[in-house]
Amino acid sequence: MAVDKSQVDYVAKLARLEFSEEEKEKFVGDFNKILQFVEKLNEIDTENVEISISSYPMFNALREDEVKPSLSLDEVLLNAPDKENGYFRVPKVVD
Amino acid sequence: MDFEAVIGLEIHAELSTKSKIFCSCTTEFGKDANTHCCPVCLGLPGALPVLNKSVVDFAIKAGLALNCKINKDTYMARKNYFYPDAPKNYQITQHETPLCSEGYIEIETDEGVKRIGIQRIHIEEDAGKALHEGENSLIDFNRSGVPLIEIVTNPDMRSPKEARMFFEKLRSILLYTEVSDCKMQEGSLRCDANVSVRPKGSTEFGVKTEIKNMNSFKALEKALEYEIERQINAIKKGERIVQETRRWDEARGQTIVMRSKEEAHDYRYFPEPDMVYLKLDDEWIEDIRKTMPELPDEKKKRYIEEFGLPEYDANIITTSKELAAFFEEAVNIGGNPKTISNWIMGEVLRILNDREMEITDVKFTAKDLVKLISLVEKGTISNTIAKKVFVDMFETGKDPEKIVEEKGLVQITDEAAIREIVNKVLDENPQSVTDFKNGKTKAVGFIVGQVMKASKGKANPQMVNKLVEEELLKR
Structure with a gap:
């Protein structure tokens, strides 16, 4: 599978990122190189091999349902660029 | 040409856990904004989510109650999208491997018992809440990370009434099992619908629309009625139905376009790298099965067989877990089940509906109702007087024998x-x-x-x- 500029545009849009034409050209090359590299894996026969989602041989990392103190409101809002009455304030978004 | 509707529902229910799904912040509703937050549910870099075991327990319980297959090997998935109420810019949910699948609920339609298929139930985190004010939106992350189950049905419903009956039955089961408090006014139970229409008898599906923002059973039924009529009228005029998301506007009584599918999201799901597999064994599942209470259908059957209640009465009384508990308490005290049922179906439900109250809000007890009934049976008071005493008992919570005595209501038999x-x-x-x-x-x-x-x-x-x-x- 080869990537062209339209796919770079699409991925950039999904990631809400803007690039110059020059950068996009560079990404087309980089993306294709990455895909070629990963395509190497297709050479392996994975018939009868279970899908792996994690490289750690562990499962069920669970916690008990216990309430512990949350952060203070000041701490919560410490990194907020904009706030109002204890809320994070952002430019208006309506779905 | 006659048309029929095809309806499927997606229901989100907040689970009754004390703490959030991936962190130990409380799930308590209605507190000051952003006071139930920590690095995990704020999505701060480096914070690691750890799954709450009770979330898995509740989801299994819901799955068993909805006759689902419980999937022993599952994992969480990352759903990518940008919206300010999702602090990580992704939601941790399940995608390819839902915890439960292939279940069903039975509803009683006019044509008899109908089975509505449950396609899947998966666990996921809730988003925060956005308030829209003037030029800005204000974000509260208290709800961020509150555990949810999403229940997806098959497109098995054919009318708004069936959809409503399904949703009511589902709510009743979730309340019986105490999986969720199902408070629709607090958003702990929410319902979206997919609806399309097609010529009656056709087996192909028409183009569907998704309807959001239906905050009550009545709203669900009204929104579907409106949308079905809108689609049928459009087709009759030769227009094409567009696949889109619409919002129910309660005040206007209309569904309004939110976004068309052309701008639909590409969520780019992938296995959540911050979490490990979830592996269930039979013992875990059986332990939860042991905690399963008697469900509405079983209870209804028992009321009909054991107490000789009419099916209609048994159905209504078992819809509410609390009402059923009240009925059973009265029966255990020693009242005649049929007479108690008649009182509940009559005076009790009438006054509860009038005052928009639940049985748990009333001042009188099951014992008081049994006493009142026995006053009638002994001939101390007439049925007509008993109804007046009942209202008094409802208002004051006084012992019915006292009310009869104080007001001199003893029946004249001289x-x-x-x-x-x-x-x-x-x-x-x-x-x-x-x-x-x-x-x-x-x-x-x-x-x-x-x-x-x-x-x-x-x-x-x-x-x-x-x-x-x-x-x-x-x-």
Whole structure:
């Protein structure tokens, strides 16, 4: 599978990122190189091999349902660029 | 051409855990904004989510109650999208491997029992809340990370009424199992619908729209009715239905376009790298099965078989877990199940509906109701008086025996006293006596009514009937 500029545009849009034409050209090359590299894996026969989602041989990392103190409101809002009455304030978004 | 609707529902229910799904912040509703937050549910870099075991337990319980297959090997997935109420810019949910699948619920339609398929139930985190104000939106992350199950049905419903019945039954099951408190006004139970129409008899699906923002059973039914009619009218005019998301506007009574599928999201799901596999064994599942309470359908069957209740009554009483508990408590105290059921179906539900209250809000107890019934059975008071005592009992929570005693409501069973009232009424209503003699039997009812009124409802009705006839014949 080869990537062209339209796919770079699409991925950039999904990631809400803007690039110059020059950068996009560079990404087309980089993306294709990455895909070629990963395509190497297709050479392996994975018939009868279970899908792996994690490289750690562990499962069920669970916690008990216990309430512990949350952060203070000041701490919560410490990194907020904009706030109002204890809320994070952002430019208006309506779905 | 006749059309039929095809409806599928997606329901989100907040689980009854104390803490959030991936962190130990409380799930308590309605506190000051952003006071139930930590690095995990704020999505701060480096914070690691750890799954709450109770979330898995509740989801398994919901799955068992909805007759699902429980999938032993599952993992969480990352769903990518940008919206300010999702602090990580992704939601941790399940995608390829839902915890439960292939279940069903049975509903009672006019055509008999109908099975509605449950496609899947998966666990996921809730998002925060955005308030839109002027030029800005204000974000509260208290709800961020509250555990949810998403229940997806098959497109098995054919009318808004069926959709409503399914949703009501589902809510009842979730309440019975205590998986969720299902408070729709607090958003802990939410419903979206996918709906399309097609010519009756066709097996192909039409183009569907998704409807959001239906915050009550009534809204679900009304929104679907509106949307189905809109689609049918559009098709009749030769227009094409567009796949889109629409919002129910309660005030306008319309569904309004939110976004069309062309701008639909590409969520780029992938296995959540911050979490490990979830592996269930039979023991875990069986341990949860052991905690399963009697569900509405089983209870209903038992009420019909054991207590001889009519199916309709059994259905209504078992819809609410609390109402069923009240009924059973009264039966255990020693009341006649059918009489108790009649009272619940009549006076109790009438006053609860009138006052928009639940059985758990009332001041009187099951014991009071049984006492009231026994006052009628012993002949101390008439049924009519009992209804008045009931209202009093409802308002004050007083013992019905006390109310009867204090208000002097004891039934008059003294034959001489009743005969005296009867004769007085007959004297005052010569026209009715003449009517009776001319064969108008309706006059009897009028006289009986007047006698009851004169005795302030306290005269024994059977005796009044008998004595009115006797005295009329004498005249």
